[in-house]
Amino acid sequence: MQPSPARDLVVGLFVLAGLAALAYLSIQVGGMSYTGPGGLRLYATFEEVGGLRPRSPIAIAGVKVGQVAAIDLDPELRARVALDVDPKLRLPVDSSARIMTSGLLGDQFVALEPGAEEEVLTNGSEIDFTESAISLEGLIGKFVNPAGLDEKKPAEPE
């Protein structure tokens, strides 16, 4: 087959379109924009993370600004959550992190509340002020069984 400029052009366009589709899926849909090099990685320690999972969203005032990268247990047996947030964000050092639920039974997400300090959080720094997830099961348990009685009470002597 002889070289054909028109055919080569079409193949080139096909490759570009395919790569653009891959890039769209990876960066926009796959959320690679928060994790690439130069991303802003913050850490926060919680007593209880509830249903929070890696890649749960992070929001400020309800606007998504990043996603949870990993959840590990720290030496004191608390949950240490790594947060990947938009590197353009300038968060004051006294910002706080709270685990909230979208809706009554919705997915959990990390809500950041900006503080008032001049200094900003840099890559790898720790968010000191955190508030744990509210366990809906625990609340219902307290409501149903207010006296704290549970199944495991010792057998009554006869």
Added chain:
Amino acid sequence: MTPIQTLGFRTLMLVAHLGRLGIFVGRLARASVLPPSRMRRFVDEVFDIGVLSLPIVCLSGATVGAVLGFQSYVALARFGAEGSVGAVVGIALIREFGPVLTALLVTGRAGSAMAAEIASMVQTGQLDGLRMMSIDPMHFVVMPKAWGMLFAMPLLSALFIVFAIAGGYGVSVTLLGLDPGTYISSLETAVDFHDDVMQSLTKALVFGVLMASISTYRGYTSEPTSAGVSAATTGTVVVASVAVLLFDYALTTLWGV
């Protein structure tokens, strides 16, 4: 022959075919590193396999996305969870439907054609003609086709997914009145690069390897008769489709999550 003997014979045939396929792929890999690179032939094959498959891949993508959007909307609306249509459509498409349906479509459209072309070259003695001119047919005929298929698969799969996401958008937003922002944000929140997009890409590449090696192998080893050409074409479509589905299950379970 007793049924047990038949079973034994079939098993031996399967093992022999797998062995021959392995040797064939080894020879193909060896031919691929030898000069010249046959870039011209490769580009022509990408045109035949990739560009000419675009209409069917894009059209199927849009329809599959639309149907998926519609059905998941109907099912999720019962729980008042229409907001998750984007997540359902995105995850299903990126992890499964994109690579698998693209592989089946491309097998039917391009893999069968590839096998038939090589098989008719076997039948008309064209491969022997190349050998007489001391051109390795493996290098001149098989290698550009196999690499063209492998190269086109991930690109076609990605385009299928993008068109399907657009199709799902069209139905759930335009037709069923879902909020556009809900669809897109639910899609983007649910889909992860490592878990989903990489899985999709890996599947597309693995399927590309399977389809490329099976279609060229079936064509190359066909009987030099008219029946051989048709057997190679049928065999390619059946074996490649089954292999794609089996490997899809294996990859999905191995990937976890």
